[in-house]
Amino acid sequence: MADVARLAGVSSQTVSRVSNGFPGVTEETRRQVLAAMRELHYRPNSAARALRRGEFRTLGVITFSLATMGNIRTLEAIATSAAQQGYAVTLLPVAVPTQDEVNGAFSRLGELAVDAVIVIMEVHLLDAATVSLPPGVQVVVADSDAGDRYTVVDTDQAGGARDAVRHLLSLGHETVWHLAGPEDSFAAQRRANAWRATLVEAGRVPPAPVRGDWSAESGYRAGLRIAEQAGCTAVFVANDQMALGLLRALHERGLRVPEDVSVVGFDDIPEAASFLPPLTTIRQDFAEVGRLCVEGVVGEMRRGGAGHGTTIVPTVLVRRESTAPPPVAP
Template identity: 75%
Template sequence: MVEGAETVAGARRRGARVSMADVARLAGVSSQTVSRVSNGSTSVVPETRERVLAAMHELGYRPNSAARALKSGEFRTLGVIVFTLSTTGTLRTLEAIAGSAAQEGYAITLIPVAVPTQDGVLGAFTRLGELAVDAVIVIMEVHLMDAADVRLPPGLHVVVADSDADDRYGMVDTDQRGGTWTAVSHLLDLGHRTVHHLAGPEESFCAERRARAWREGLGERGCAVPAPVYGDWSAESGYRAGLALAADPECTAVFAANDQMALGLLRALHERGRSVPEDVSVVGFDDIPEAGSFLPPLTTIRQDFHEVGRRLVARALRRLRGEADGPGASLVPTELVVRASTAPPPR
């Protein structure tokens, strides 16, 4: 092994790239064994694996992913297109995608689209094609994937989150309708005559779904449907909209389309002297980590972002491998988390 190490050292001094054969000589194994270790195979005994890894470290060897891709036909990379990195849902879904991809031995390449236009979508797909990815996940909040004149490059395996894309693409989403109905039912079951809605931006798919489900839920119970007020997902927008809701003496219950806007709503109600939940009950959506630390702790609808990310990666890999995946949406269930921000209406 010393002789092999000296040979490799000489090659490195001449500027030559360290090869898999060099690692094999130093570790005293075959090149096939080095390849299996590089690819994460579990068929190599631990002692041999450690010896190969030590040789890689000593020599500064980096596996040639491009060469592996040419041989296997796979780049072991998933492309992810996102339209915003500022919302809790997108960040937590992206985190879950990265973790699930890593468990499957894949990396991710992230492409943010600054301007959500059709040209922006096509440009993102073109960039991913140049960067060599095996499949694409799109975290989509805006009305683009359903546009008739959007034509994606052929041969791409595409899975979409937060969209109403048609059956051309696999889709994974939180059960927006079920979660919203649970929130509305919780407030009505407490005795509130109706539920006001602090909605997300009108161009957002999930905000649109929650607003539609809110209307349907009230209609199913025979309740009046108040005019919604709109925010942009931020706590500041929730505060501004909350000032209008706080001024309405008939408002005793509010369903906010996300927890951040609910936070701003709580501030507005407090400033206008309306106590939560004694005067007004509030339910959010997301169950962000801070929701239990709001004042009062927020009743909310919990989304399972980890499961959304896991299903997105699973569907992308099934399509990549030519396995049966099926059209349509895969809906991830939600859960009502009851805390201190909801109570029966004032008598």
């Protein structure tokens, strides 16, 4: 810094202000300092900055799955939003959702230089963690039922499921089958509960749900069972990837979509519009979830941890060609 100051003809304090982006420096002086930095290949020492400021400008992200489209898109949005606010992201994927793995992730975060943590996992794993984060490290939970224990950002899981079921009922279907996600998933449970409640409110009998694991392959296997159910004319699927597998299974069993069976997914992944037929689905705003996670955790740091609460991001029904009125009985 002293070398830069001498070359630019300014004080070390001025170099520091330019390096940290502080105001109070004329544009001409700023250009001189930046030119001197480039000439001397000067790079500010981020570790020294962190020690001086008491912050590392880094957010930790813990997630137990990088295989689902939802987690990938949420993570992408978190990284983008963090960069816009001047933060780096340290990712700690949990290989399998066990307590030992979660404890290990929290232990590693405690050893790393992070100011806050965004958690993309079911809250029962977070609550059972026996490792404490360092004092002052704030936590925001994405897509989880964390109540008032943490700041939470979540998609309107129940509202999206209600819209899917009501859309199918409005087309004239007597009832709606459900291809659900894993039992230990909060999002899957919220969607399944809303599916069932919406049918009951409409005076319809909910069929027994069929479960998958979010993958297209599990949707295919479940779809083979659904295709055998007499009178099944409509299916609400807990995510688009399983819906893709279901479409294949129905096709193999000689059932046309939507002429014989209507299908609604959940997520609106980029490929959903290119399914055959294009998939009617519930759109999640992953970019908004990621942005609000970063905004929430940065806000917590500034408030010193006050203000826990839940922010719900609305969903939208996207109508395409996979839904239609039920077939007319002969």
